[in-house]
Amino acid sequence: MAKQKIKTKKTLLRRVKVTKNGKLMKKSIGMGHLKEKKSSPNKTRNSIMTEQKNKGHKKMFKKMLNKHVRG
Numbered sequence: 001m002a003k004q005k006i007k008t009k010k011t012l013l014r015r016v017k018v019t020k021n022g023k024l025m026k027k028s029i030g031m032g033h034l035k036e037k038k039s040s041p042n043k044t045r046n047s048i049m050t051e052q053k054n055k056g057h058k059k060m061f062k063k064m065l066n067k068h069v070r071g
Contacts, residue, residue, distance in 0.1 A: 009064040016061060017049060022070035024052040024061055 017025040028046035035043055052058055062069045 006063075006066050008066060008068060012061060012064050013068060016052070016065070018065065018068055018070075024058060024069070025049040026052050 015026065019025060027049055031043070031046050038046075052061065
């Protein structure tokens with residue numbers, strides 16, 4: 001009996017950007033709403049995408065995004 005294909009998790013694909021070299025870029029947390037009380041530099045800093053550094057999360061994400069990630 002053949003193995004089943006692993007489906008890509010589409011919700012994760014929308015939340016994470018995969019770069020050309022296979023890095024996983026994510027948005028910072030806490031920027032969904034209630035931004036009025038946050039300072040302007042803090043909002044600017046948190047609005048850019050950062051690389052996912054946690055090895056455990058990287059491994060999980062790569063498994064969930066099987067064919068969309070290199071390496």
